[in-house]
Amino acid sequence: MRFPIKRVSAAVVLLLAVWGRPCQAESLAVTPFYTFNQSPLVQIYGLPAAESAVVQQPGKAWTLVALDVANSYLKRESARESLLVDGEGERITLALRYGVAQRGELGMDLPLVAYNGGIFDGFIEDWHEFFGLPQGQRPGAPKGQLRFEYAKDGRQRLDMDRDGIGLGDVRLNGGWQLYHDGGANPVALALRTSLKLPTGSSSRLTGSGSTDLALWLTGSSDYALPGRWGHATVFAAAGGLAMTDGQVLKQQHKNLAGFGTLGLGWSPADSFALKAQLSGHSAFFRDSAFSELSSGAMQVIFGGTVAFSPRTTLDIALSEDVTVGASPDVALHLGVGHQF
Structure with a gap:
């Protein structure tokens, strides 16, 4: 089945136009997309999303239901190694953040x-053809x-071909507000941490079997534009x-x-924002002649709120x-967030 990319694009534009009316709210906060590299060999580890630079206020909560759909195809062979990554993955995440102190979360x-085998193979070929992007080995x-x-070296180190769904690796998160200038959409800086526990299955690639600790800084700065430019x-x-x-x-x-x-x-109205981000990480594996394993990855993520x-x-x-091959060819991200 082939997805007509022009119809998909038209549907997205129509959705944004319908919901692009002012919702009589305060200025819409522009935050990073809550997603990261969805490669089946990377998303099982504790790589975090950037998250907001503003932590939740005491007694306030934020919830998110996110869906990431990633389609990958990569085939490499050499005298010593062979690698095949062919399939589609879906990751559904229920996230909760709760303010527990004046600056803590x-x-x-x-x-x-x-x-699973997926349904987006044809859509991705259309996508690459429409934008003049390289198809690689996909057409055949x-x-x-x-x-x-x-x-x-003649030893099978990974072999997974069973479809299905399972619990992934649960993450415990914390945040501390280092700076906030008091504005509605402020200049802000937060220190965040995440502890990933091995609750998933490494044999089914729903988990890594490892315990991972991430620590990072996330910051943002907002600028009012002249006139009605938001x-x-x-x-x-x-x-x-x-x-x-x-x-x-x-x-x-x-x-x-x-x-x-x-x-x-950029948020031109209280109900709508366009966003783009570049996200990357260093290599998760070593001792391979394939750059898709032994080099870092970079993705461009674009869309709106x-x-x-x-x-x-x-x-x-x-x-x-x-970075071709180190992350999925194309991935779709949907995230519904609600503030309590």
Whole structure:
């Protein structure tokens, strides 16, 4: 089945136009998309989303239900190694953040991870053709196949071809407000941390088998634009991730990784914002001649936010791999957030 990209684009434009009316709310906060590299060999580890630079106020809560759909195809072979990543993954995340002190926040992420042959192979070929992007090996590849495998020196180190859904690795989160200038859309800086627990299955690639600790800074600065042009926001994040050995490509897995995000958003109305961000991280694996394993990844993520009410928002985004093969070719992100 082939997805007509022009119809998909028209539907997105229509949705944004319908919800682009003022919702009589305070200025819409522009925050990073709550997503990260959805490669099946990366999303199982504790790589975090950048998150907002503003933590929740005491007694206030924010919830998010996010859906990430990522379609990957990568085939590499050499005299010593072979790698095949062919399939589609869905990650559903229920996130909660709660203000527990004047500057403190606690939270939890509960993910469900599914894999299957997918339906987006044709859509991605249309997407690449429409924008003149390289197709790689996709046109000649089987459609609707699920197969993740890696072999080195005659030894099979990864082999997963079973579809299904399962609990992913639960994350416990914390945040501390380092600076806030008091504005509605402020200049702000927060220190955030995340502890990922090995609650998923490493054999089904819903978890890594490792316990991971992430620590990062996230900041944002908002600027009022002249006339009726609304406001613009610049946001950024940078940090590090420490991981135990885990069970996925254990002999080649690295225990330390760095990551970062840089983005820009523009909100011309109280109910609508356009956003784009560049997110990257260092390599999660070593001892491979394939750059898709032993080099870092970079993604561009673009889309927007619509506000259904002063407290409820919807993020819609697409991501494209900048470093080809190290992240999915195309990924869709939807996130419904609500403030209590």
